[in-house]
Amino acid sequence: MAVKIETKYGTIAIANNVIATVVGGxxxxxxxxxxxxxxxxxxxxxxxxxxxxxYARGVxxxxxxxxITVDVxxxxxxxxxxxxxxxxxxxxxxxxLESMLGITAQAVNVIVQGVVVLGD
Numbered sequence: 084m085a086v087k088i089e090t091k092y093g094t095i096a097i098a099n100n101v102i103a104t105v106v107g108g109x110x111x112x113x114x115x116x117x118x119x120x121x122x123x124x125x126x127x128x129x130x131x132x133x134x135x136x137x138y139a140r141g142v143x144x145x146x147x148x149x150x151i152t153v154d155v156x157x158x159x160x161x162x163x164x165x166x167x168x169x170x171x172x173x174x175x176x177x178x179x180l181e182s183m184l185g186i187t188a189q190a191v192n193v194i195v196q197g198v199v200v201l202g203d
Contacts, residue, residue: 086146086186097184102151103139109179110155115168120156120196150189153180157193161200169193 085096107119119141143154153176159168173191180186 086144086151088185097186099144100139102144102153102180102184102186103142105179105183106142106144106153106155106176107139109175110157110172113168113171113175115160115163116172117158117160117199117201120158122154122156122194147189150187151180152190152192153188154192154194156196158197158199159195161198165195165198169195 085098086102088095088097110116111118121140122143141156145152145154155172155176157169157172159165172193176191177188180188
């Protein structure tokens with residue numbers, strides 16, 4: 084399924100994998116994010132941190148008339164304020180979607196799938 088944007092020149096269709104890459108790239112750029120997690124932890128292995136090729140497994144996109152709703156599944160580094168990291172992810176994802184793709188995100192839901200203790 085793709086997000087479709089109607090313009091005066093025609094229709095623009097943006098595939099969900101493209102949106103997932105933009106969302107995942109924005110989310111992993113935020114300080115405190117160790118990586119993306121799979122939305123299906125039991126099937127895809129909880130310990131796996133997704134790389135750039137697999138961001139779509141950690142992002143769920145739902146479209147409605149007012150925009151899109153994005154669910155982002157992340158893994159956070161230990162010792163950080165999780166609520167602040169999640170708020171930064173929401174801001175970064177909304178900004179990237181609007182600036183790169185011209186899509187308005189109605190909501191960005193951040194689901195923390197795990198906390199990882201980073202070595203010194």
